[in-house]
Amino acid sequence: MDIGSAVGRESGITEEKLAALPDYDTHPAFSEAERLALRYADQMTATPVDVDENAAAALRTHFSEKQLVELTAAIAWENHRARFDHAMGVESEGFSEKSFCVIPQRPRPAEKSMAQPAAGDGSAFRV
Numbered sequence: 001m002d003i004g005s006a007v008g009r010e011s012g013i014t015e016e017k018l019a020a021l022p023d024y025d026t027h028p029a030f031s032e033a034e035r036l037a038l039r040y041a042d043q044m045t046a047t048p049v050d051v052d053e054n055a056a057a058a059l060r061t062h063f064s065e066k067q068l069v070e071l072t073a074a075i076a077w078e079n080h081r082a083r084f085d086h087a088m089g090v091e092s093e094g095f096s097e098k099s100f101c102v103i104p105q106r107p108r109p110a111e112k113s114m115a116q117p118a119a120g121d122g123s124a125f126r127v
Contacts, residue, residue, distance in 0.1 A: 004078070005018050014029070016029050017030065021038070024038045025038075025039070032062065036055065036058050036059050036062060037059070037063075037071060039055055040055055040056075040059055040075070041075045041078075043055060044072070044075045044076065044079065045075070045079055
């Protein structure tokens with residue numbers, strides 16, 4: 001969320017919306033289209049991916065096919081980036097320092113060198 005929230009702020013996303021992300025389904029700061037897109041992102045991010053047919057149909061009432069392709073690609077890219085960063089032990093760069101992070105931080109296992117695989121924690125290396 002670090003770079004994403006920083007870029008979002010520069011693009012005009014309010015602090016209220018960033019703070020309300022955990023409650024996007026019910027918070028009045030979000031439009032119906034935003035709620036659907038965020039629900040889609042949640043479903044695409046689940047392991048395994050589980051996109052509900054009703055949610056996909058609802059998205060089509062708010063977004064064109066071209067917009068859905070772009071939205072899907074953006075979500076997939078962020079999932080790729082997040083998983084890569086996690087596997088490589090990439091930490092926050094402080095773009096949102098002294099602000100909030102809407103995603104709860106999990107405790108990190110003890111640091112390991114690049115030469116040692118991180119056994120059992122779902123990642124191959126730590127840097």
